Amino acid sequence: MIWVDTIVQGILLGGLYALFAAGLSLVFGIMRLVNLAHGDLIVMAAYVILVVVSFLGINPFLAAAIAMPLMFGFGWLLQRIVLNRVLGEDILPPLLVTFGLSIVLQNALLEGFTADSQRIGAGALETASFAVGPVTLGVMPVLTFLSAIAVIVGLNQLFYRTALGRAFRATSDDPVTASLMGIKPASVFATATGIAMIVVTIAALYLGMRANFDPTIGPARLIYAFEAVIIGGLGSLWGTLAGGIIIGVAQTVGAAINPEWQILAGHVAFLVVLLIKPRGLFPRAYD
Amino acid sequence: MYIVETRTKASRIAGIAALVLLVALIAAPLFASRSMIQDLFFILTMLTLAQFWNLLAGYGGLVSVGQHAFVGIGAYTLFGAGILWGMDPIAALLICGVVAAIIAVPTAFFAFRLAGAYFAIGTWVVAEVVRLLVAQWQTLGGGSGTSLPPQARDFIGVETIATLLDVRTAAARDIVTYWLALALAVATIGGIYWLLRTKRGLALAAVRDNIEAAKSVGVDAVRMKWLVFLVSAFGTGIAGGLIYLQKGRVSPDAAFSVTDWTAFVIFIVVIGGIGTVEGPIIGVIVFFLLQSLLADYGSAYLIVLGALGIVIMLFAPRGIWGLISARTGIQLFPIRRRLRRAATSTKPTTGERHG
Amino acid sequence: MNLLQVQGLTARYGDFQALYGVDLHLDAGEAIAIIGANGAGKTTLMRSISGVLRNAPEMITLDGAPMGAARADEMLMQGVAMVPEGRKLFPSLSVEENLLIGAHARKAAGYWTLRKVYDLFPILHEKRRQPATSLSGGQQQMVAIGRALMSNPRVLLCDEISLGLAPVVIRDIYAALPQIRDSGAAVIVVEQDIGQALKVADRVYCMMEGRVTLSGLPSELSREAIHDAYFGVSA
Numbered sequence: 001m002i003w004v005d006t007i008v009q010g011i012l013l014g015g016l017y018a019l020f021a022a023g024l025s026l027v028f029g030i031m032r033l034v035n036l037a038h039g040d041l042i043v044m045a046a047y048v049i050l051v052v053v054s055f056l057g058i059n060p061f062l063a064a065a066i067a068m069p070l071m072f073g074f075g076w077l078l079q080r081i082v083l084n085r086v087l088g089e090d091i092l093p094p095l096l097v098t099f100g101l102s103i104v105l106q107n108a109l110l111e112g113f114t115a116d117s118q119r120i121g122a123g124a125l126e127t128a129s130f131a132v133g134p135v136t137l138g139v140m141p142v143l144t145f146l147s148a149i150a151v152i153v154g155l156n157q158l159f160y161r162t163a164l165g166r167a168f169r170a171t172s173d174d175p176v177t178a179s180l181m182g183i184k185p186a187s188v189f190a191t192a193t194g195i196a197m198i199v200v201t202i203a204a205l206y207l208g209m210r211a212n213f214d215p216t217i218g219p220a221r222l223i224y225a226f227e228a229v230i231i232g233g234l235g236s237l238w239g240t241l242a243g244g245i246i247i248g249v250a251q252t253v254g255a256a257i258n259p260e261w262q263i264l265a266g267h268v269a270f271l272v273v274l275l276i277k278p279r280g281l282f283p284r285a286y287d
Numbered sequence: 288m289y290i291v292e293t294r295t296k297a298s299r300i301a302g303i304a305a306l307v308l309l310v311a312l313i314a315a316p317l318f319a320s321r322s323m324i325q326d327l328f329f330i331l332t333m334l335t336l337a338q339f340w341n342l343l344a345g346y347g348g349l350v351s352v353g354q355h356a357f358v359g360i361g362a363y364t365l366f367g368a369g370i371l372w373g374m375d376p377i378a379a380l381l382i383c384g385v386v387a388a389i390i391a392v393p394t395a396f397f398a399f400r401l402a403g404a405y406f407a408i409g410t411w412v413v414a415e416v417v418r419l420l421v422a423q424w425q426t427l428g429g430g431s432g433t434s435l436p437p438q439a440r441d442f443i444g445v446e447t448i449a450t451l452l453d454v455r456t457a458a459a460r461d462i463v464t465y466w467l468a469l470a471l472a473v474a475t476i477g478g479i480y481w482l483l484r485t486k487r488g489l490a491l492a493a494v495r496d497n498i499e500a501a502k503s504v505g506v507d508a509v510r511m512k513w514l515v516f517l518v519s520a521f522g523t524g525i526a527g528g529l530i531y532l533q534k535g536r537v538s539p540d541a542a543f544s545v546t547d548w549t550a551f552v553i554f555i556v557v558i559g560g561i562g563t564v565e566g567p568i569i570g571v572i573v574f575f576l577l578q579s580l581l582a583d584y585g586s587a588y589l590i591v592l593g594a595l596g597i598v599i600m601l602f603a604p605r606g607i608w609g610l611i612s613a614r615t616g617i618q619l620f621p622i623r624r625r626l627r628r629a630a631t632s633t634k635p636t637t638g639e640r641h642g
Numbered sequence: 643m644n645l646l647q648v649q650g651l652t653a654r655y656g657d658f659q660a661l662y663g664v665d666l667h668l669d670a671g672e673a674i675a676i677i678g679a680n681g682a683g684k685t686t687l688m689r690s691i692s693g694v695l696r697n698a699p700e701m702i703t704l705d706g707a708p709m710g711a712a713r714a715d716e717m718l719m720q721g722v723a724m725v726p727e728g729r730k731l732f733p734s735l736s737v738e739e740n741l742l743i744g745a746h747a748r749k750a751a752g753y754w755t756l757r758k759v760y761d762l763f764p765i766l767h768e769k770r771r772q773p774a775t776s777l778s779g780g781q782q783q784m785v786a787i788g789r790a791l792m793s794n795p796r797v798l799l800c801d802e803i804s805l806g807l808a809p810v811v812i813r814d815i816y817a818a819l820p821q822i823r824d825s826g827a828a829v830i831v832v833e834q835d836i837g838q839a840l841k842v843a844d845r846v847y848c849m850m851e852g853r854v855t856l857s858g859l860p861s862e863l864s865r866e867a868i869h870d871a872y873f874g875v876s877a
Contacts, residue, residue: 034311036408057768075691085601086600087602092561103550107587107593111590135386166743169739170732170746173730176714179718180724181747181793182746183747225793263415264420267419
């Protein structure tokens with residue numbers, strides 16, 4: 001019975017990793033940009049929420065709603081001013097620029113908020129739980145998982161049911177021809193990064209409410225996100241959820257065997273999938 | 288009549304200057320203070336790491352952000368050899384490189400499955416895995432690390448130097464490791480320069496510039512990638528072993544630090560000029576000066592370094608050396624072979640893409 | 643005033659000069675053809691007019707306004723739509739989505755709607771839910787033309803629309819041209835097929851090595867003159 005519980009907890013943890021990954025996947029899918037600062041942007045969003053909560057004394061969910069447009073704007077400007085300049089055939093400039101951004105963000109957060117760990121208080125919600133048969137589910141993990149599903153459904157709707165999503169896909173296919181349709185690739189990319197930052201804010205909300213965080217934990221979140229994306233197969237958001245779940249389950253099972261093995265087990269699961277299915281579980285038909 | 292040549296006038300002058308500098312550096316322990324020797328050790332080891340990362344990313348097109356794995360592996364191999372087998376650390380340095388190269392084989396096997404930018408994070412994951420595994424190794428101190436045992440601290444040469452130069456053994460250790468770092472840096476620069484000028488090296492530049500074209504003239508891109516990855520791991524492993532021989536104490540978080548051994552190294556190369564042998568040399572000097580100026584400001588220093596890296600990548604992607612080279616046409620390590628009309632052409636040739 | 647005027651247009655790719663001072667003009671409602679061999683500079687000309695390549699402002703004017711430096715999205719908003727060489731459909735979009743994206747930015751009222759495009763090419767309606775790149779070459783060309791029409795352009799640029807297609811398919815596609823002209827769009831057709839070009843165009847320009855070597859009414863141009871202008875050698 002212990003094992004059922006472990007696996008269920010792992011699946012729910014996978015929701016958090018899918019949230020980390022969705023923004024990364026979105027940006028890569030549209031502009032083939034791998035943002036090495038993605039984890040640090042999640043941490044930054046958590047601090048934004050924290051600041052809003054402590055200044056206005058409001059509920060974290062409400063604070064996240066306020067942080068979303070701020071993060072959208074930040075992402076839009078970041079893409080417009082910096083990242084659009086380095087898109088292209090050569091993978092070196094975007095990697096090095098986002099790596100530099102990662103270092104800058106981490107240390108700016110250290111300057112602003114010190115290395116002390118923080119937490120976004122969620123009151124009774126933090127410990128609330130309910131029983132389903134033999135398994136006890138925390139309200140917070142369940143909420144995280146449902147949010148991940150909602151984000152993926154929302155992004156899929158946006159992608160496949162709206163004019164903006166059509167423009168995203170067209171620009172992703174061929175930016176030059178898209179510009180012949182009157183689309184401005186530069187602003188499509190900026191909008192995409194803005195939307196990715198909204199997803200990042202949702203991820204940050206749960207990151208901050210579930211556990212302590214400090215300015216240095218960004219890179220580890222980037223790695224989980226990246227593993228989920230690769231396991232799922234590039235470009236598939238549901239695949240990304242599956243990838244998140246695989247890492248989550250591997251981590252909780254690993255931790256159940258030996259608490260020190262939690263993180264390691266997640267990485268090993270990723271390497272095993274990479275070994276068996278190099279293109280991930282649900283690869284896109286074309287690329 | 289044409290002559291194929293790779294040497295330039297600047298490179299001959301630079302060669303003489305380098306020789307003078309080398310003699311001065313060898314003799315440095317005779318007149319320099321201990322702290323200066325330590326600074327020079329730091330500069331030389333960072334330069335070595337930077338040259339190998341530059342070989343990987345600048346020439347091989349393999350943007351790894353997981354090179355700290357090999358620094359850590361080198362460090363732990365050195366300590367393992369000293370603690371478990373009682374080996375003399377200097378003799379163990381070569382083994383550090385070998386072990387790093389061996390572990391680079393499965394690393395490459397996984398990371399090469401990831402295309403382009405994802406390769407970068409793939410190497411990072413492997414580095415994390417190695418760090419977590421090493422932290423489980425209780426004999427070597429587990430997560431909190433360990434020190435070099437006393438008998439391993441008096442490695443070959445320390446006693447002799449202490450007597451000869453009349454210094455304490457701690458200072459003598461610094462001097463011996465400094466000379467090793469100097470030898471390693473010189474061998475690295477010389478070796479990479481040699482490699483780039485061989486047929487293989489030219490093929491490497493071809494792979495970086497255009498994989499399809501390189502394939503069409505029969506360059507085996509995959510084999511070149513393996514070669515570069517293994518060579519870099521080997522050299523980075525030795526450097527890692529040497530760095531921690533000098534430090535005398537190792538821990539997983541320090542030896543596998545992404546900031547110290549990957550971020551700094553990347554910024555050194557980017558600021559100096561990626562894809563050139565000169566770039567990392569310029570970069571490490573700028574890096575050291577910045578660190579001396581700003582070290583007291585802690586994280587502000589890293590913000591400046593990161594921002595400088597971003598600005599250079601956006602506005603001068605060939606780095607400081609790229610700017611100097613474009614303006615003056617100077618190449619200290621000319622690699623590209625050029626056809627020159629014998630005796631008539633006096634115009635300095637500026638490679639638009641020094642590679 | 644001409645609807646579209648190209649004056650002294652030059653273009654280069656690095657060291658290679660592709661166009662040397664090209665002049666041409668297009669009036670409202672007119673259809674002109676640009677013929678020439680491979681490498682004559684026809685596609686470069688189309689890419690310049692459509693804004694994919696940017697030039698000095700005064701080299702291209704639209705209703706007298708200098709537009710040479712405008713980007714592709716700005717040209718489209720001014721009513722210059724292009725059917726690019728090689729069709730360039732979006733593979734992740736369905737047939738219908740490819741058509742809809744043509745009207746994504748410029749939502750000008752006019753003759754062309756999704757329904758009218760389907761009336762023009764009924765086969766597209768049948769296949770509207772399929773991925774655009776799963777269609778046959780001729781059908782893909784219809785999508786590319788329909789996509790450009792969706793913005794109700796004032797100028798329609800058609801770059802090598804018959805390339806690689808069977809003669810019977812080419813005939814079907816050119817059969818749509820009269821209706822396109824009736825909708826009010828002026829048309830520039832780039833063709834390697836001289837016969838086809840002479841049939842559909844009011845006026846013809848012939849290009850060779852980046853220059854206009856001949857222009858005039860189809861009825862006035864002799865076979866020999868065209869041959870010389872096309873190949874640059876006397877027959």
